[in-house]
Amino acid sequence: MPISKCPQKSEALWKVWDQKAQKNGLKHQVYAVNGDHYVGEWKDNMKHGKGRQIWKKKGAIYEGDWKLGKRDGYGTLSLLDQETGKHRRVYSGWWKGDKKSGYGIQFFGPKEYYEGEWCGNQRNGWGRMYYSNGDIFEGQWRNDKPEGEGMLRLKNGNRYEGYWQRGLKNGSGRFFHLDHGQLFEGFWVDDIAKCGTMIDFGRDEAPEPTRFPIPEVKILDPDGILEEALAMFKKKEEQED
Template identity: 40%
Template sequence: MPTKRKLRSFTPLLIEAEKRSVKNGVHHAVFTSRFDKYVGDWKNDLKDGKGAFVTVSGKLYEGDWYKGFRHGFGVLSNKLPDNTYKLEYRGEWVRGKPEGVGWRYYGNEDVYFGFWKSGQKHGYGKMWYSDNTFYTGYWNKDQREGLGMFVEVNGNWYEGHWEKNLKSGFGRYYHMHTGQLQEGCWVENICVKSMMLDIDVRQYCDRPTQYPIPMEQLQDSRLILEKSEFWVKQKIGRIDKKLQTCIDKMNST
């Protein structure tokens, strides 16, 4: 008499085909629907490991990948008309954006080296500008913020506090042509209170000041100060708290 036969378990052909189509390991060339090209390691159908990715627009990334993102150390370049590549970024990445330490080469020939976070300059870094100026100090979301030093083309430099790319707070400005140091408080790039000192190398400057510094000879200088908006605000007690802290610090030195 017939007996029941236990059915063997099996995987449908469609599911088996999907499993076999998942990319794992090294692939020589995989093209996207836009005809971007990737050569490198895969894991569970995602770029993972070492690989190079070229876009139709001419962007080339070579380096580490993790779960489909540029992640780890990598180099990003741009293709030029003569089919050579120009470096754009070299450094650390986190989930597709520069993060950590890296070099950035801008199209206008500016160069930055320092820390990044979520694709923006953040933390300590140095910036060489194409106009031959230079900044070294702290950044916050692509803006100079915190302690930093900015050197101008003429050799003068400012060192002190910054806020939103502007000199703000206590700082020192070195006039290297005259040999003077201007020490004081700054608000939105303007020095609102300061004292002038001769620096040690004054005698080596090309336009040194008289020594000692001559007495101020501005006519009606007190009247000018009294009419100044800043001093009016200070007199009636409406001075900004940050600025007051800066002035207190200056007076204590």
């Protein structure tokens, strides 16, 4: 008796080609039409795992973790320096959903950088900013600006300790004039001291002390400046909330 065999069902060629075209695992070099290219791991046709992306037009390089096509995890971003022709690191830290989130260090220039917390590409949480002029701010940030408690230490050693809002001194605080041996303690509104007390502080160690020591002087508030300042501060706070 003759034996008959059923023909095997063959899969459509387009499905076979599509499966072969899917990128999974480690790929050496994958180029885009615009010249960008990526070396690293893939999953379901998306960058996933460890990888290195180069953007041709911007001259930017990212090396680090990816998740479903986006920078996610720890990674470093470098940009091309037009003067030297070499790549310069601008950010090293954590990412989430293609944005800087978590702890990281951002370099704004050779002598200006920030180290601290990020959220959605903005400085948020605790952080320390080193400015190119030698000043240093350390404290709380919100929406990329100092917000809450913080200390600004100037290059000459003088410093402000107190509250901030929208990147400006707002609320109670103390300003140490260590170069003159004086301390001002009072209340600020938008970087302007409205009222407070000035006393001698460390006058004997000050490099440029005042000619004569001063007694404790209280700035009175006969016209209700303090009350007005407090009202303004509270109003602004309520509007922003």
